[in-house]
Amino acid sequence: xxxxxxxxSATKMYRTPEGGSIRALDDVTLHIRSNEFISLLGPxxxxxxxxxxxxxxxxxxxxxxxxxxxxxxxxIPAHRRPFNTVFQNYALxxxxxxxxxxAYGLDVAHVERKERxxxxxxALEQVGLAGFGARMPNQLSGGQQQRxxxxxxxxxxxxxxxxxxxxxxxxxxMRESMQIELKSLQHSVxxxxxxxxxxxxxxxxxxxxxxxxxxxxxxxxASPKEIYDEPQNEFVANFVGTSNIFKxxxxxxxxRTLTLKTANGRELAVASDRFGVGDDACAVxxxxxxxxxxxxxxxxxxxxxxQSVFVGSEMHLHVDVGLGRTAVVRHRxxxxxxxxxxxxxxxxxxxxxxxxxxxxECKGA
Amino acid sequence: MAETGATASRNRxxxxxxxxxxxxxxxxxxxxxxxxxxxxxxxxxxLYGGVEWNWYPYNYGRLIGWPLNDxxxxxxxxxxxFLNSLQIALMTVAGTLLLxxxxxxWVASMKGPRKSLVLFLVALPFFANMLVRIYAWLLLLRxxxxxxxxxxxxxxxxxxxxxxxxxxxxxxxxVYVLTPFMFLPIYANVEKLDYSLxxxxxxxxxxxxxxxxxxxxxxxxxxxxxxxxxxxIPALGNFIVPSLLGGSKVxxxxxxxxxxxxxxxxxxFGAALALLIMAFVVVLFSLQFSRQSKSEGQGTR
Numbered sequence: 001x002x003x004x005x006x007x008x009s010a011t012k013m014y015r016t017p018e019g020g021s022i023r024a025l026d027d028v029t030l031h032i033r034s035n036e037f038i039s040l041l042g043p044x045x046x047x048x049x050x051x052x053x054x055x056x057x058x059x060x061x062x063x064x065x066x067x068x069x070x071x072x073x074x075x076i077p078a079h080r081r082p083f084n085t086v087f088q089n090y091a092l093x094x095x096x097x098x099x100x101x102x103a104y105g106l107d108v109a110h111v112e113r114k115e116r117x118x119x120x121x122x123a124l125e126q127v128g129l130a131g132f133g134a135r136m137p138n139q140l141s142g143g144q145q146q147r148x149x150x151x152x153x154x155x156x157x158x159x160x161x162x163x164x165x166x167x168x169x170x171x172x173x174m175r176e177s178m179q180i181e182l183k184s185l186q187h188s189v190x191x192x193x194x195x196x197x198x199x200x201x202x203x204x205x206x207x208x209x210x211x212x213x214x215x216x217x218x219x220x221x222a223s224p225k226e227i228y229d230e231p232q233n234e235f236v237a238n239f240v241g242t243s244n245i246f247k248x249x250x251x252x253x254x255x256r257t258l259t260l261k262t263a264n265g266r267e268l269a270v271a272s273d274r275f276g277v278g279d280d281a282c283a284v285x286x287x288x289x290x291x292x293x294x295x296x297x298x299x300x301x302x303x304x305x306x307q308s309v310f311v312g313s314e315m316h317l318h319v320d321v322g323l324g325r326t327a328v329v330r331h332r333x334x335x336x337x338x339x340x341x342x343x344x345x346x347x348x349x350x351x352x353x354x355x356x357x358x359x360x361e362c363k364g365a
Numbered sequence: 366m367a368e369t370g371a372t373a374s375r376n377r378x379x380x381x382x383x384x385x386x387x388x389x390x391x392x393x394x395x396x397x398x399x400x401x402x403x404x405x406x407x408x409x410x411x412l413y414g415g416v417e418w419n420w421y422p423y424n425y426g427r428l429i430g431w432p433l434n435d436x437x438x439x440x441x442x443x444x445x446x447f448l449n450s451l452q453i454a455l456m457t458v459a460g461t462l463l464l465x466x467x468x469x470x471w472v473a474s475m476k477g478p479r480k481s482l483v484l485f486l487v488a489l490p491f492f493a494n495m496l497v498r499i500y501a502w503l504l505l506l507r508x509x510x511x512x513x514x515x516x517x518x519x520x521x522x523x524x525x526x527x528x529x530x531x532x533x534x535x536x537x538x539x540v541y542v543l544t545p546f547m548f549l550p551i552y553a554n555v556e557k558l559d560y561s562l563x564x565x566x567x568x569x570x571x572x573x574x575x576x577x578x579x580x581x582x583x584x585x586x587x588x589x590x591x592x593x594x595x596x597x598i599p600a601l602g603n604f605i606v607p608s609l610l611g612g613s614k615v616x617x618x619x620x621x622x623x624x625x626x627x628x629x630x631x632x633x634f635g636a637a638l639a640l641l642i643m644a645f646v647v648v649l650f651s652l653q654f655s656r657q658s659k660s661e662g663q664g665t666r
Contacts (some may be wrong), residue, residue: 056568058564058567058568077567078564078567078568079567079568079569079570079571079572080570083568084568084569085564085565085568087561087564087565088561089559089561091559091561091562091564091565092565093562093565093566093580094562094584095583095584104566104569104571104579105569105570105571107579108566108569108570108571108572108575108579109570152569153568153569156569156570
């Protein structure tokens with residue numbers, strides 16, 4: 001692991017108005033690599049924005065340390081850190097033209113005029129806004145403002161670009177195209193992007209690695225694929241994608257195949273290297289791993305449809321499988337097919353392979 | 366089409382009805398008196414006040430040197446008094462600005478009931494009569510007053526300090542009376558200031574001083590300009606503060622106008638004086654206004 005940007009035991013407390021205190025960051029340790037696109041993913045209030053502010057230098061840590069290539073940043077104020085931030089609302093200076101906005105960082109650093117003009121032009125070109133220099137920010141669309149904010153940061157050639165939910169104000173289509181653009185921009189400028197988001201799809205599609213945060217702690221740090229396929233705990237399994245989680249006790253083990261007995265007596269076969277007979281465990285089954293038809297080697301669960309939701313490309317079936325929880329199944333919707341068969345009250349059999357299930361420890365099971 | 370036309374004309378009628386009271390009020394009690402002043406300023410002063418209906422442009426001659434006749438002489442004292450008034454008004458603007466600007470940020474950073482309380486306190490002086498409040502300053506500033514006694518007892522000064530009846534005492538009084546008028550527009554502007562812009566500026570490497578000059582000041586300029594205008598105009602014409610705290614030593618145009626009407630009973634001269642000052646202020650601010658709207662026009666093109 002290279003020692004590019006290291007966050008060690010970062011802890012940050014906030015006072016609440018009632019006089020108590022909240023741990024916004026609770027002993028967070030993260031090693032961020034150079035040239036990577038890393039996302040900090042979590043629900044609001046999980047500490048992701050606080051962590052970003054601490055990295056940027058707008059907030060101080062109560063405990064712990066942040067180092068950049070071995071040097072502590074603790075005593076370095078925000079305006080002298082080689083990081084720049086793209087803010088959630090873009091924070092473009094409304095009284096300055098696009099060009100003056102982008103030039104701002106160079107202006108305050110007294111960069112010579114010729115070089116300034118060249119670098120501003122380059123940065124605007126990089127984000128596809130060449131020729132927009134004379135406009136005022138309020139004459140631009142949300143997506144264009146976003147690009148100005150990125151250009152304004154990149155023109156300073158920071159070592160790390162911090163992005164604080166920059167896409168949340170954009171509409172869906174714009175957001176998707178900006179995702180692709182940001183990713184390729186990161187690739188071409190070759191610096192680290194730290195991207196804060198609460199949108200798991202965004203985090204998975206753009207990042208090299210994702211750090212899932214909840215209640216001030218890092219829940220899992222891994223590649224998007226790993227986060228999705230092998231969530232480390234119940235929180236990650238629930239937060240990233242849709243999961244069917246079934247709690248139970250291991251009652252038999254045969255090779256890699258465990259038999260899990262749930263509280264209401266149903267049995268479930270899953271595959272895992274960990275866990276032994278008598279352990280509590282949770283089986284995580286993604287909706288796409290539950291099928292309405294199966295082959296001989298698949299396991300079957302019988303259930304009753306409680307609700308079916310049409311979302312366009314698929315049907316989402318909520319099935320009561322008698323495991324203490326309702327299972328969600330995705331059924332590809334075919335034109336002209338008899339959907340009535342999967343209406344509420346219909347009896348269905350769900351098939352899955354034991355290997356598709358991911359087994360995790362249960363909290364308090 | 367016909368229907369929208371009817372709606373439009375109905376809206377128009379409603380608008381006219383709603384605006385009528387204010388229009389009549391301003392028309393009767395502002396425009397007509399102003400018209401009378403314009404007419405009077407060109408008439409011959411009556412012996413015991415009032416006017417003689419003779420064309421007499423020489424009232425202006427006393428003030429600006431032209432036109433003159435055998436009886437009216439140009440006296441530069443009026444220009445001098447005007448310049449002194451201008452100076453006091455500008456110092457008042459500067460003083461109220463220096464007090465209000467930081468305070469606006471301080472109050473804007475407050476939360477909840479504390480903020481409401483402070484805003485109430487800012488408006489509180491309006492509840493007390495201005496004369497009473499200025500008399501209080503008379504007691505504070507006179508040689509046997511609070512300030513002088515305090516300084517004497519600490520040994521900082523030996524002789525009693527006479528601050529009264531100087532430009533300084535007038536400016537103190539003006540600043541005191543007019544500070545709320547500077548504070549409120551600035552506060553309204555500062556309150557709206559998006560703090561993330563300050564953070565963005567810091568993030569882009571600007572120091573606090575650079576952020577103040579390049580971001581905060583330009584963005585709060587409308588409040589500063591607005592506050593300055595509504596402090597400058599009443600400061601220039603104020604006659605209560607200079608007559609109480611300036612005595613006979615500090616003359617402002619406000620006193621001069623008051624005196625021409627009430628003491629020397631030269632109505633045309635007072636009217637000419639008042640109109641000249643009004644013209645000065647109108648020209649000054651229409652210049653400023655046209656410059657501002659021009660630069661804004663450039664901004665949005």
